[in-house]
Amino acid sequence: MTKADVISEIADKTGIPKEDVSVTVEAFFNIVKSSMADGSNIYVRGFGSFVNKKRKKKIARNISKNTAIVIDEHYVPSFKPSKVFIDKIKSSPKVKEINS
Secondary structure (H helix, E strand, C coil), X not given: CCHHHHHHHHHHHHCCCHHXXXXXXXXXXXXHHHHXXXXXXXXXXXXXXXXXXXXXXXXXXXXXXXXXXXXXXXXXXXXXXXXXXHHHHHCCHHHHHHHC
């Protein structure tokens, strides 16, 4: 499912014009990105958390040149679904069909 599909589905279910839904969805994504870039995490009860995960400093290898590379400590964005979200996916018969 693409962002356009999500916007279409929201517009169909709520009766709100697609243009307004599109602006709202884009605003949500921009807020998530800017908040996380500022170091804030976002918690949505019943859905999940958008969090910055800390990666430790490590030494990696460039196998083509056979050299060591130092990768400094850094943060990566991550999403952690809520228990309600996980339970809904686990109990979905459609997901079980796909994985069979």
